Structure formats: C-alpha cells, structure tokens
Amino acid sequence: MAETKNMIVNMGPQHPATHGVLRVVLELDGEIVVKATPHLGHLHRGLEKLAETKTYHQALTLTDRMDYTGALINNLGYCLAVEKLLDIEDRIPERATVLRVLLCELQRIAGHLLWLATHALDMGAMTVLFYAFRERETVIDLLEDVTGARLTPSFVRVGGLAQDAPPVFFEKARRFVQDFPSKMAEYERLLTDNRIWRERTEGIGILSREDCIQYALTGPVLRAAGVEWDLRKKQPYCGYETYDFEIPTGTKGDVFERYLVRLEEMRQSLRIVEQALDRVPDGPVMADEAVVSPPPKEEVYEDIGQLIRHFKWMSAGFPVPEGDVYVGVEATKGELGYYLVSDGSEKPYRFRVRPPCFVNLQALEDMIVGRMVADVIAVIGSLDIVLGEIDR
Amino acid sequence: MLDFVIESVIKVVVVFAVLMLFVAYTTWIERKVLGRIQVRHGPNRVGPFGLLQPIADGLKGFFKEDIIPSNTDRLLYALAPALSIIPALLVVAVIPFGDQFTLFGRTITMRITDINVGLLYILGLAGLGEYGVMLGGWASNNRYGLLGSLRTAAQMISYELALGITLISVIMVSGSLSLVEIVEAQAGLWNVFKPILWVPFILYIICGLAEINRTPFDMPEAESELACGFNIEYSSMKFAMFFMAEYAHAISLAALITCLFLGGWNLPFVATPGFLKLPVFLAKVFALVFFFVWERGTFPRLRYDQIMRFGWKVLMPIALANIVVVGLYYTVIA
Numbered sequence: 001m002a003e004t005k006n007m008i009v010n011m012g013p014q015h016p017a018t019h020g021v022l023r024v025v026l027e028l029d030g031e032i033v034v035k036a037t038p039h040l041g042h043l044h045r046g047l048e049k050l051a052e053t054k055t056y057h058q059a060l061t062l063t064d065r066m067d068y069t070g071a072l073i074n075n076l077g078y079c080l081a082v083e084k085l086l087d088i089e090d091r092i093p094e095r096a097t098v099l100r101v102l103l104c105e106l107q108r109i110a111g112h113l114l115w116l117a118t119h120a121l122d123m124g125a126m127t128v129l130f131y132a133f134r135e136r137e138t139v140i141d142l143l144e145d146v147t148g149a150r151l152t153p154s155f156v157r158v159g160g161l162a163q164d165a166p167p168v169f170f171e172k173a174r175r176f177v178q179d180f181p182s183k184m185a186e187y188e189r190l191l192t193d194n195r196i197w198r199e200r201t202e203g204i205g206i207l208s209r210e211d212c213i214q215y216a217l218t219g220p221v222l223r224a225a226g227v228e229w230d231l232r233k234k235q236p237y238c239g240y241e242t243y244d245f246e247i248p249t250g251t252k253g254d255v256f257e258r259y260l261v262r263l264e265e266m267r268q269s270l271r272i273v274e275q276a277l278d279r280v281p282d283g284p285v286m287a288d289e290a291v292v293s294p295p296p297k298e299e300v301y302e303d304i305g306q307l308i309r310h311f312k313w314m315s316a317g318f319p320v321p322e323g324d325v326y327v328g329v330e331a332t333k334g335e336l337g338y339y340l341v342s343d344g345s346e347k348p349y350r351f352r353v354r355p356p357c358f359v360n361l362q363a364l365e366d367m368i369v370g371r372m373v374a375d376v377i378a379v380i381g382s383l384d385i386v387l388g389e390i391d392r
Numbered sequence: 393m394l395d396f397v398i399e400s401v402i403k404v405v406v407v408f409a410v411l412m413l414f415v416a417y418t419t420w421i422e423r424k425v426l427g428r429i430q431v432r433h434g435p436n437r438v439g440p441f442g443l444l445q446p447i448a449d450g451l452k453g454f455f456k457e458d459i460i461p462s463n464t465d466r467l468l469y470a471l472a473p474a475l476s477i478i479p480a481l482l483v484v485a486v487i488p489f490g491d492q493f494t495l496f497g498r499t500i501t502m503r504i505t506d507i508n509v510g511l512l513y514i515l516g517l518a519g520l521g522e523y524g525v526m527l528g529g530w531a532s533n534n535r536y537g538l539l540g541s542l543r544t545a546a547q548m549i550s551y552e553l554a555l556g557i558t559l560i561s562v563i564m565v566s567g568s569l570s571l572v573e574i575v576e577a578q579a580g581l582w583n584v585f586k587p588i589l590w591v592p593f594i595l596y597i598i599c600g601l602a603e604i605n606r607t608p609f610d611m612p613e614a615e616s617e618l619a620c621g622f623n624i625e626y627s628s629m630k631f632a633m634f635f636m637a638e639y640a641h642a643i644s645l646a647a648l649i650t651c652l653f654l655g656g657w658n659l660p661f662v663a664t665p666g667f668l669k670l671p672v673f674l675a676k677v678f679a680l681v682f683f684f685v686w687e688r689g690t691f692p693r694l695r696y697d698q699i700m701r702f703g704w705k706v707l708m709p710i711a712l713a714n715i716v717v718v719g720l721y722y723t724v725i726a
Contacts, residue, residue: 009535031539031696124607124693130430196608196692373539374695 006034011376013042019118019380020387024364031372036365040358043391051351055317056082056158059348064152066355067389069114070332072107072143075156076100080237081327081338082158085320088287096160096285101238102276103146103155105269106173109180110139111332112266116187119259119381123200128190135183138176145169159293160286170277177274184266191259201256205367205379208253215363218356219334220261221383225253231330243272255382262384291318317346324350333357333384355389395498403504404485411484411643416446418639421678422685429689453632461532461625468531473626473633476524479517480640486510487647488572490657490669502670503572510571511563514648515556518603522548524637525605529622540621543696547609550703551602557711558595561718562652565589575656579663582655588721591714593653595707600649602699604641606684608691609699646680647673654680 007028013021021042027035047066051059063074083089113136120128140150146165147153155162191197207217212225222229230247232240248264250257286293294313295306322344328337334356341350360383367379420435420442427434435442460469490502507513522544529541562583566574574583584593602609623634650656654676657669664672694702 007535007538009539028539031542120692124610125691127430127689130432134431190690191692194692196694199698200692200695372695372697374693 009373019385022361022380022385022387022390024376024380026373026376028373031374033368033371033373033376036368036376038361038364040361040387040391043387045392047392048351048353051348053347055346056320056348057314057317059351060157061152061154064154065388066353066392067111067331067333067336067357067386068151069386070107070111071152071154072147072156073104073111073329073331074336075154076104076238077327077329077331077336077338079156079158080329081325081340082320084325084327085323085340085342086158086292087321088159088292091287092160093284093287094281095164095283096287097238098276098280099146099161099165099285100156101240101243102173102273102280103143104238105272105276106139106142108269108332109266109273110136110143112262112269113139115262115332115381115384116259119384120191122377122381123197125191125194125197128187131183131186131190135180138179142169142172142176145172157286157293160284164285170280173273173277177270177277180270181267184263188263192263198256200374200378201259201382202254203252204255204371204375205382206252206254207363207367211363211366212253215359217334217360217363219331219360219384220258220265221253221360221363222334223247224250224257224261226251231328231335235328237327237329240272243275245269245271255378258382258384319344319346320348328354331356333386333389334360353389353392355392357383357385357387358390361385361390399498399500400504403500407484407504408481411481411640412636414643415636415639416450418643418681419449419635420446421681422639422688425682425685426689429686450632453629456628458628458630459625461534463533464625465531465533468527469625470630472524472528472531473630473637474524475527476521477633477637477640479521479524480637480644483514483517483644484647486513486571487644487651488575488656489673491666493666506570506572509569511559511569511574515552515559518555519552521637521641522552524634525622528626528634529624532622532625534625537622537624540624544605544622547602547696547699547703550700551599551609551707554595554703554707554711555599555603557708557715558592558599559652560715561589561592564715564719565722571651571656575651575658578655579658580661582653582658582660584653584655585660587725588714588718589653591710592718593649595711595714596649596653599707600645601684601687602703604638604645606642607688608694610693642681642684643677646677646684649680650676 009026009028010023011026012023023039023042025037025039026033045065047062051062054062060075060078063078064071066074080089083092113132117129117132117136120126120132143153144150146169147155147162149155207215207221207225209225209227212222212227217225218229226249228247228249231237232245233247245268248261248268250261295303295309299306300310301307320342322342324339324341326337326339328335330336335354336356337354339350339352339354340348343349364379364383368376371379423445424434424442435445438444438448460466485504486507488501488503488506492499492501494500525544525548526541529537529539529544562574563569565583565586566577568574568577583589601607623631626634650673656676657673658664659668659672
C-alpha cells in the first residue's frame, strides 16, 4: 500500500479570507485540519518602538493604525493612559467625555458592521456584505462630520477632543439611531434563521468558558462562552457606569453565538449612543490645562506669546511626570490595554500595547484542529482579527 | 441528404451564435440583478446600461497574457477548459426551442436534432462536463486547485445520481426519453402542475444547482476558502472558457428544466399559437436564470461535508421514494 502523507496548505498571507496578512500553515488530511500554525509579522511596523521616538501627542497617530476598524477607541485608550500619568483625569470637560463615549460607540457599531460584512462574505452570503457596508458608510460619514477623517481620525486627544462636534452631526446621529434597528432586522432575516447559516456556524469553533479564561481571551469571543466580562461595566471609564446597557453573553461559545453576541452588542451600543445624545452638555471639549492643550488657533494668530507656546508645544511636546500606568478599554475586539512608562520627558520611555486580537488568535488552533477547511474560515471570521493590531 | 446537411449546419451555427450571445448576456444579467439586490449599480460604464460590458470582458480575455504555471500537466491543463465548455454547448443540440415553421417551402424544426434517447444523451454529457473542472484543478498543480477538484469529483458524482434518479419519474409520466415528446406531452398541463411532480421539480432544481456549482453549492471554487479553487491557476481565455462554461451550464440547465417540468414552449392551460412558442420558451429560460441569480444573492455557502450529507442522506432517499410514489400513483390512477 502506498504511503499517504498529509498535505500542507499555506493559507495566506495573500488569501481573501484571512482578513489581512495572516498566514496559517495548515496540515490537512483530506479536508480535515490536523495542525494549524499561524505565522505573524507580515504587517509589523514596529509601532511600539516607534512611539518611543515620538512625543506623547505625536504617538497618538500611531494608535489609529493598530485596529484601524476601531481607531477612535484606540485613541481613547491611549489618551486615558496619558491622562492618568498626568493625573488630569477629573479635569476632562464633561462634554468631551460624553462625546468620547458617543463617538466610540458609533465606532464600535462601524467595527462590528465591518466584521459582519466580511464574516458573511467568507461564508458565501455576499449580499450581507453590501447591506452592512451601506450602514457602515452612514456611521463613517457621521464620524467624518465630527473628526474630518474616515479611517484614522486621531481625534481623541490628551485632555479632551481635537474639536467640537458640529450641530449637524447630532441631527444625523439621531436619524441613524432611528433607522438602524430596521437595518439590523434585515441582517437577521438574511442570516439568523437561515438554515445554511446555522449549519455553518452552530457548534463550530467551540471554546469553553475555562479555555477562554486560560487563554485570557476577551471581547465577544469570551462573552459568547458565557463570561460576563466587559470593561465598560467591570472597570468603567468615561462614565460608562452611568449609562444603561447590558452585556450580551452566550452559553456555548460557538461561532453562531459570537455572531449573536456581536449583533446584540450593536444594539446595546445604539442604546448608549441614544443616551449620550440626550445628555451632551454644552461647554468646552478640551481641558483647560496649559500643559496638555495647545493654545487656541485664534490666539496663535493674534498673540506672540501664544504663537511661541504653540511652536514649543508642537515641536517639543509636553512633559509627563515619571511613573508607569496601565489602562484597559473595551475595544470592539476585546480588552485593549496600554502600558506606558514615563521617565519624566516629553516622550514615552516604553509604549506597550495589549492587543485583544493577538491574544484571541492564540485559541485558533484549538478551535480548528479536527475540523474542515471551510470551518477555518468561519472560525477566523468569528475571532474578528485585525492584523494591524496583531502585528503592530 | 445534402439539403439536410446544409440545414443542420445552418442551425448549428445559428444556435451556437445565439447561445454564446446568451451566455455573454447572462453574465450581464447576473451582474445587473445582483447589483439590484445588493444596493449597487452593476456594470453601467460600457455602453448604455453597461450593455457592451460582456463584449469588453471577452475582448479583455483575449488580450490578457496566458500564463501557464510551471510543473503543470500541459496537455490536461489546456484541455480542461475545453472539456468544461463543450458538453455544456452540446446539451443544447437536443433542446427543442419551438415547434416548427416553414421557410422557402421547407418545414424547419426549431431544434438541431431530436434523438429518441435525448435524456440519456444529456446525462452522459453532464457526466463528461465534470472532467473539465476535475482535470483543471488537478493539472494546474496547485493545492487549492486540487482541493477544489476533489470537491468537484465528490459533489458532482453524488448529485448526478440523485439528478438521474429524479428524471426517471418524468420519464415514467411522459413515457418517452425524447425531449420533444416530453414537451408535447405537456401541452395544456405542465409537468410541474401534475400530481406529485412538483417533488422531482424541486429536487431537480437543487441537484441542478449543485451540478452547475452555484451557490449554495459552489464548493469547487468557494472563493473565500479555496481562493477560487479549480480555476485558481487559469488566466486569459482559458479562464474565460471556464467562466463561459459555467454560464452555458446554467442556461442549458434552465432550458432542461423548462422542457422537463415547465412545459417547454407551451403556455399553461391553453394552446400556444405558433409564433409565441419561441418567446414563451425563452421567457421561461430567463425566468429560471433570474432565479439562479436571485438565490445566489440570498444564500450563504454550505460546507463540503454538509453538501455530501444532504446529497446522500436527504436527496437520494427522496428521489428514490419519489419514483415509487409517482409510479404507484400514475399506475393506480391510470
């Protein structure tokens, strides 16, 4: 009898369904996965090291480029960390805090919509892609109205926000809050009760509660396994404890429940957006701290003193007291943590990120060994990875 | 004899030309209809409503570089696209588009030929069509291609069985293997409206979709898993031939379903005037093509083992039971 040998398939880095440049080396017995080894680093840009050469203000733009589907949340986490180092957390104006929450939740909806679109496309349901992108476009337009950018806004600043939101944004956001539930129903009609969708997702890529905790997974993947863990509730920041929302959880922890959890998270985010819209107070959006905030543009043009301060602030940056700090925020994919060490200068001594996707990706092999190639795609999709964040 | 040959050649040329035109414009229909479903426009730059798009695509196919990867089996690699498209075109030879008309004192039938074992001929060709896809994936020496062709082999063979068995009930009711006679037997009442025959109709559509690799059965080329599967290494006209073969298969499947279940050129319940027969036939074919596009815009893709399970554990038993039930019903009633 001829000797049989398993086939090695190199899935990625150029593959339509590995969501970027993830490379998974699959050992296949027929179509059954025997071994799966993820290879990382194709998108490594050395952001963490690079940040050490930038001032605290400049390093902000690097955070956008990690999880580019949730850039504002990345900004927020970083700014919260720097603010904690500066010890100005309670001097952030109320309007800025509420707007931060509002924008971050819109960003979360956009991020989840992108996930839904690509996940459905991976499973062959291509129409959902276009529907989800249609709504994502609305959200991105909303964010653009405020931040001026669509993908990498760098809008949340140390001490507040870069600008105030224009009145038109609030109108449009309210309209979106009204329209969006019917659009969600549309996705559900196409997928949730679809026999084929359920066959493809139910019971696939199961991770138990214990496994999730062992791997330190966070985000929807953890919640689908039944662990009620959301930093917005458990370690509230930006006043999340004052908003009324729930943490959706699952019980089985399969691909289908991750899908349900994310859909429900969009609804909860919408609730937060609605509440935030109702309570946006008037006032400034930047802390009145001479140290962290650049002088207002009008004064820069008029006043020589402010002009000098502007140049000083923009070129040298602002010093941050010595110390180290870890701040975690609930990003779209899980806990996004920033560990900053300051030596008292204007540049971070150490800039370290705890990316949720990188941690979540560990569980990949556990979930796909013994399953078929098509399930690999389903599982990768359900992890919702962004390579910009995994490789940094 | 000579005039028969001339008549046949003319018919073959005309049918081939029209068929290829339909194939080209089926891609346009697919893109336009999918565009409508998916809140976008579809092709609208080349010509009015993008009507020249298929021609532009064809031209582009010719001008693209034909890349043959190293370490391929060159003969099979070149043969596979042809093997894929030829059976799809040959099927049309036995499809009756209409009745007959008189031109210059000659009675001309609206079909290339009517062989008395037409259905067997079609089943034979359908079996042949798989080789193109199978060999294409195999010969291109690519692992994704190989996986694609393995899937094809398994999927098509299992669905072919159910497909063939489904046909038996139609043959029993019509009492003939000739497509012309099957169509004529449906004058007044289409097969699909006859008792129980809606079951084989649905079975046939499902098996047919699997046979032509359309969503939700588009395993061999599942683009998100196998990055295009069997045709991954093909470029230029060789790729275009696979592409055309897919649409030619879709059209011939639509034509077959029309003949077998939807009464061919017959209008429902009333006699069809001669000049309406061809339009009626084409309308049905394109309604089915529209259906194929529609379901593609709706369904996700099944997994390979689920497709196999569905084929063997659901479709096969139903198809077998269908024969018994149809046989019993029609003998007892008759």
